[in-house]
Amino acid sequence: MGSTTSVAGQRQHAHHFKNGREEFEACKQGMWIFLVTEVLFFSGLFLAYAILRVFYPEMVAAAHHELDWKMGGLNTVVLLISSWTMARAVSAAQRGQAQKVVSFLLATFICAGIFMCVKYMEYSHKIHEGLLPGSLFSFKDLLSVDKVGLFFSVYFVMTGIHGLHVLIGMGLILWIMKRASRNEFGPNYFTPVEMLGLYWHFVDLVWIYLFPLLYLVS
């Protein structure tokens, strides 16, 4: 946007900002507003889940037993660790340690990859067993439970959209890694790393709620 990038994060701010600091704060505020829209986006799904819990508590309790809490727990740990490595990547960018930025982003990317592999295993198991949304549901042991397909509709949509966020995040991580390896970031310019961090922590935030809601219902 009319700005140029030179070595080690020396960067001229866009002309409509007073200085780089102002530009950074404006970017960050825009990112937070984007995250507000993300919360509202996910809130529709959380509401759908809440309606199921209120109207069909026994169904939700019976259906959640088919989710493996160990898999969900493993993914929670993996995603939390990825948030930590992402925070370290941002700090490294602020200190101008390009190599560390790349390493921590790579670690974050690997965690995201593990998350998606576990998700893949969970999904393929459910598809195999017929634990599917709505009328596709064909898992024999639970066929007698009224409206049980609804739980899996909500499960697949919620975790699917969250997984899509993880995949998008993985793409963004690769892009920022490439830019970091070109030494684009430093104490004076690390906006893209910071924004990626905010996005990634948000993805973690959603999972922090999804895990107990879907896997640990009592």
Place this chain on the structure above:
Amino acid sequence: MSHHDHHEGHHHVLSDSTALKTILALLSLTVITVAIARVDLGVLNFPVAMFVASVKAVIVCSIFMGLKYENRENTVIFSTSLLFMLIFFILTFGDLLTRGDVYVKGQIIPAELQAAGPSKFSKPWIESPEIIAHGKGLFAAQCTSCHGDGGAGNGPAAAGLNPKPRNFTVGEGWKNGRKGSQIFGTLTKGLNTMPAFGSLPSEDRWALAHYVRTLGPHSAEKDSDADLAKVGVDPNQEGGGGSAEKSIPLEAAIEILSES
């Protein structure tokens, strides 16, 4: 003043040790989340799980996302999303949890009708102007939402029902027949989308049956003793075919309406 001056020293850099302490705290809270899910705390399980998740969320927001280290603006912005989420939940549940008396109008039996008062009609299976008048009042309160004010099967809720509610103004097509006892039987047990009204006192069901018969062409068919016996009435004894059932067919009615 170059932009360089504005940059240096202003951004908070998360220290490595704080980052480490944060992740350790988050991992410990995850262990706690799993552990308490294994313990039966009764109704408390859910709120406790949500509380622990929220503690984790606040830690991520304030430290990893840095809200703690900046001015309040972004915190306020982000909090508005939670406010709107709350409004979203309150309005939706405010609707869903109070729908019963809107959509199931006609299927809810008012308490004053359920309370079995002293019987006004000793042999309610016998048609009389008084019992028809009583049935007319009940019909207006209980039946018109589906069957329509004039009983033509065109009430406001009829549009969503399949099969459609019975049109009482014509004499043909009555699946269970049009004798008083047959209508009484349909009221007691229900028929297709018509819920059972067995929770109404039997004399009220008889009153409705007599009134409904007056809405269509005159029928000369009378109940024989055998007809009455089928619905549990002994013509030689007072009463009216057993007492009212206790349960309200509310759930059945919701089911029917939600499927249509």
